[in-house]
Amino acid sequence: MTVVIGTAGHIDHGKTTLLRALTGIDADRLPEERRRGMTIDVGYAHLALEDGREIDFVDVPGHDKLVGNMLVGAGEIDAAMLVVAANDGPRAQTLEHLALLDALAIRAGLAVITKTDAVEPERVTSVLAAVERLLAPTSLAGAPVIAASGITGDGLDRVRVALTAVADDLQSDERPPTLGIDRVFSVKGRGIVVTGTLRGGPLTRGDALRVVPGDTPVRVREIQVHGRSVERVDRGGRTAINLAVGDAAALRRGMVLTADPAVVASDRILVRLASSPPDRTRGRLHLGTAVAEAAVGRAGRDALDIAGGAVATVRLGDSLAIRPGDRFVLRRGAPALPVGGVVLDPLPARGISRRRQTTERVERLDRALIGGQSSRDAAAAARLELHGALAEGRHVTLAEDVARAAAGTALEAVGTAATGAPLAVVRAAVERSIRGHATIRRDAAAVAAAGLLDALVADGDLVRDGDRLLRSGVAAAPPIEADPRLRDAMDRLEAALAVPAPPALSIAARQAACPEAGVRALASSGRIVLLGPDLAFAMSAYRDLAARALAMASREPLTPAGFRDATGTSRKYVMAILEDLDRRAILRRTPDGHVPGPKAPRPVEAAR
Numbered sequence: 001m002t003v004v005i006g007t008a009g010h011i012d013h014g015k016t017t018l019l020r021a022l023t024g025i026d027a028d029r030l031p032e033e034r035r036r037g038m039t040i041d042v043g044y045a046h047l048a049l050e051d052g053r054e055i056d057f058v059d060v061p062g063h064d065k066l067v068g069n070m071l072v073g074a075g076e077i078d079a080a081m082l083v084v085a086a087n088d089g090p091r092a093q094t095l096e097h098l099a100l101l102d103a104l105a106i107r108a109g110l111a112v113i114t115k116t117d118a119v120e121p122e123r124v125t126s127v128l129a130a131v132e133r134l135l136a137p138t139s140l141a142g143a144p145v146i147a148a149s150g151i152t153g154d155g156l157d158r159v160r161v162a163l164t165a166v167a168d169d170l171q172s173d174e175r176p177p178t179l180g181i182d183r184v185f186s187v188k189g190r191g192i193v194v195t196g197t198l199r200g201g202p203l204t205r206g207d208a209l210r211v212v213p214g215d216t217p218v219r220v221r222e223i224q225v226h227g228r229s230v231e232r233v234d235r236g237g238r239t240a241i242n243l244a245v246g247d248a249a250a251l252r253r254g255m256v257l258t259a260d261p262a263v264v265a266s267d268r269i270l271v272r273l274a275s276s277p278p279d280r281t282r283g284r285l286h287l288g289t290a291v292a293e294a295a296v297g298r299a300g301r302d303a304l305d306i307a308g309g310a311v312a313t314v315r316l317g318d319s320l321a322i323r324p325g326d327r328f329v330l331r332r333g334a335p336a337l338p339v340g341g342v343v344l345d346p347l348p349a350r351g352i353s354r355r356r357q358t359t360e361r362v363e364r365l366d367r368a369l370i371g372g373q374s375s376r377d378a379a380a381a382a383r384l385e386l387h388g389a390l391a392e393g394r395h396v397t398l399a400e401d402v403a404r405a406a407a408g409t410a411l412e413a414v415g416t417a418a419t420g421a422p423l424a425v426v427r428a429a430v431e432r433s434i435r436g437h438a439t440i441r442r443d444a445a446a447v448a449a450a451g452l453l454d455a456l457v458a459d460g461d462l463v464r465d466g467d468r469l470l471r472s473g474v475a476a477a478p479p480i481e482a483d484p485r486l487r488d489a490m491d492r493l494e495a496a497l498a499v500p501a502p503p504a505l506s507i508a509a510r511q512a513a514c515p516e517a518g519v520r521a522l523a524s525s526g527r528i529v530l531l532g533p534d535l536a537f538a539m540s541a542y543r544d545l546a547a548r549a550l551a552m553a554s555r556e557p558l559t560p561a562g563f564r565d566a567t568g569t570s571r572k573y574v575m576a577i578l579e580d581l582d583r584r585a586i587l588r589r590t591p592d593g594h595v596p597g598p599k600a601p602r603p604v605e606a607a608r
């Protein structure tokens, strides 16, 4: 993995000069920067280590008016190199930049005391000690502090050793490729090029990515690392991407190119802040290479204090690309210190679900996010607990307590009568119950309700009889089992219906000499499935046909004609099966045919 190290420090303390001495590259690339001898916007340089690895540097300005640009650089670094001039010693932006690195929880790095050639050795010793003291209470506590000169080259060897040690210690970032854009420009004859620090990976030429916010699809036409075209980048490092994209104006610094579904656009986020600013505090929130106006909500349910900080809902002036666990800095302008924070939920609960926001639940989510990759499932579970219900694409999940309440409602709505209750009525009651406990779209609640009823039927709590639901057990009256003639008739009827194209139920029942009570008992015990007024399949035949329909629909949209030809039956049977599978959300009807629905068993699970 290529490590990205950002400079930091007061104006004119020698950051750019030190990088030039280390790498031979002048990070001050803008004509205005060269003319004025100061860094204005983020610049870049890179260094090849002896073992072949590379370190990328992001150079930032020290000017007090350009702290926003400093944060663009600092937003995507792995480690920091704080530069302090020996003659000046620590100054205002030394302290401010260090506070920002601390707020971003940058733990890896080093400090370099530069311009040692311009002062007496005693002065170097005292500045070294002062800088060590400054680092001690921050995330960079204990980082090495090295004296060097960017002009004479003195001490650069020790700086290189320390840089190598920083690179050794860093862990790679396991996640789909994500790049926070810091520059956008058009290259004649090539189109749009964006640059940034690649997180996760790998990224390969031809890959499809999304631009967030906006979710605009883009294709990677070319990848360049350090000015050379490459087929693929594995992980990390400064990366330039030539994009096949229609509109250059649609791309800006702060946007994110990603293949990570966890990155979403949001202007309202649930966060943990390192300290606790008052409700309605305003400031600027810097996250990655982006910045937005921010207002902190610390009232009512948001005024929670958890281990490690204060919970808040932050409203942003613009939508930013955000992923759970992202670090950010909130700046309120001098003299207030910057506040560091971490995103707990980029799309926090609204409405009724807000009632679920308790200290315990938020703390659980926070702990799961800190746990990193291994606890992604734990984070998803903790987020579900906070929301009560979550709809992601076609997939809807309910928190345990919400599902339990809805199941109670279902049983109540079905009642204990042998006739049960119409499926539609029970489903509506379950939908109401879910929406009374959690904020969820109506269509998602319908999917969840159908799934919950299916589960109750599968678990044997309820029995489905055509378009009705019955409490299990109520229809299976003892006399039926006691009557051997009825039992035989039921067996005969079940066998007659165990084919892909069974005869009409009334005719089959007559031929099997099976009375109405036997038909009901077969249905309520799940041995046959009633799909229409006079159409029933034995469960075995129904399962076969359903599995075939799902398998075919998983390959390509399944049309009634295609299914009819595959099963050798007629339209009547095929429509009944497909409509039933649609109703149960195992399939979903589209203009091109039926495709797997929200409740379709996922391929992975089916393969197990």
Ligand SMILES: Nc1nc2c(ncn2[C@@H]2O[C@H](COP(=O)(O)OP(=O)(O)OP(=O)(O)O)[C@@H](O)[C@H]2O)c(=O)[nH]1
Binding pocket: 009, 010, 011, 012, 013, 014, 015, 016, 017, 018, 037, 038, 039, 040, 060, 061, 062, 063, 114, 115, 116, 117, 118, 148, 149, 150, 151, 152
């Ligand atoms: N004598 C001496 N002068 C140095 C050294 N490093 C930098 N300088 C001088 O200090 C001035 C500022 O150096 P820069 O490298 O541009 O400082 P910077 O920290 O990048 O400044 P900004 O990017 O504007 O914040 C230049 O005139 C350098 O020549 C050093 O080690 N010794």
Ligand SMILES: [Mg+2]
Binding pocket: 015, 016, 017, 028, 038, 039, 059, 060, 061, 062
């Ligand atoms: Mg500079």
